Amino acid sequence: MSRKQVFAVAQMGPVHLNDTKEATVARLMEMLQEAHGRGARWVVFPELALTTFFPRYVYDDPAEYDRFYEEGLPSPAMIPLFDLARTFGIGFYLGYAEKLVENGIVHRFNTSVLVSPTGEILGKYRKIHLPGTKDPIGDPEFEHLEKRYFEVGDMGFPVFKTDAGPMGMCICNDRRWPETFRTMALRGAQIFMLGYNTPTRNIHHNEPVHLREHHHRLSLESAAYQNGAWVMAAAKCGSEDGFAMIGGSSIVSPTGETVTRAVTEEDEVISYNCDLDLGAYIRRSVFNFAKHRRPEFYGPITGQVGVEMDP
Numbered sequence: 001m002s003r004k005q006v007f008a009v010a011q012m013g014p015v016h017l018n019d020t021k022e023a024t025v026a027r028l029m030e031m032l033q034e035a036h037g038r039g040a041r042w043v044v045f046p047e048l049a050l051t052t053f054f055p056r057y058v059y060d061d062p063a064e065y066d067r068f069y070e071e072g073l074p075s076p077a078m079i080p081l082f083d084l085a086r087t088f089g090i091g092f093y094l095g096y097a098e099k100l101v102e103n104g105i106v107h108r109f110n111t112s113v114l115v116s117p118t119g120e121i122l123g124k125y126r127k128i129h130l131p132g133t134k135d136p137i138g139d140p141e142f143e144h145l146e147k148r149y150f151e152v153g154d155m156g157f158p159v160f161k162t163d164a165g166p167m168g169m170c171i172c173n174d175r176r177w178p179e180t181f182r183t184m185a186l187r188g189a190q191i192f193m194l195g196y197n198t199p200t201r202n203i204h205h206n207e208p209v210h211l212r213e214h215h216h217r218l219s220l221e222s223a224a225y226q227n228g229a230w231v232m233a234a235a236k237c238g239s240e241d242g243f244a245m246i247g248g249s250s251i252v253s254p255t256g257e258t259v260t261r262a263v264t265e266e267d268e269v270i271s272y273n274c275d276l277d278l279g280a281y282i283r284r285s286v287f288n289f290a291k292h293r294r295p296e297f298y299g300p301i302t303g304q305v306g307v308e309m310d311p
Contacts, residue, residue: 012267051097097149107151125158125170132145197237220252229275
């Protein structure tokens with residue numbers, strides 16, 4: 001007997017530098033209402049959903065960039081979204097820039113929060129795989145400065161119990177690293193939630209746009225299949241003040257099949273009635289961790305960072 005629940009992914013079009021958080025949150029609330037109309041129990045919003053992707057800009061003074069961060073949960077900007085979700089009985093994942101002070105020291109993280117359908121804050125995740133650089137590369141058309149504005153996440157890859165099953169969270173570049181999903185799966189996660197802001201241009205090499213989309217989709221589908229889990233992936237996409245980001249928001253089943261996918265680079269809600277037991281046979285057979293994994297041979301995964309390549 002299947003155990004089904006409707007999940008929605010709320011893709012966002014561009015959020016421009018001069019857009020207010022109030023206007024942006026109103027867009028999120030409109031999509032939450034649409035998801036509610038479809039019977040969704042959970043909604044996934046993108047990475048850094050409340051602002052433009054500000055790490056593309058060079059700032060030196062915290063007074064210039066602190067406006068992009070949220071303090072406390074819910075922050076004042078988030079309260080209307082939290083209230084509406086609680087009214088509808090919808091849980092959600094939301095990505096945002098987090099600022100906190102501990103022992104007199106300021107910390108800033110690229111963070112996501114998981115909120116239950118009853119409005120309970122289940123927990124947070126702080127992005128671990130920060131791409132880009134700390135110092136500007138001097139390319140006015142492309143800077144990716146997450147290492148400048150965020151610390152590496154300090155919470156690992158936690159998994160949270162929900163009425164739909166155990167859920168894990170990650171953010172954007174984390175999806176390219178199989179260790180991200182395997183760690184959550186070994187902690188019992190059966191649903192992976194992630195938001196992303198992925199530039200069309202690649203800082204490292206001249207990668208064609210079609211490969212950006214292909215590698216994005218490949219990372220989602222392989223993570224789903226190899227861990228017998230559902231993947232819910234929400235983009236913030238389109239051209240933000242002339243800086244393009246890919247779309248491709250998707251829901252992927254534990255079989256590795258993309259069951260629904262956004263077709264625009266604008267605000268768009270996609271949804272699917274997910275059979276939450278679909279991955280059980282995968283976790284019992286092909287990828288039965290307890291029966292088939294051999295961690296005694298996996299030492300290099302945690303014992304070293306990189307590898308020296310012959311020139």
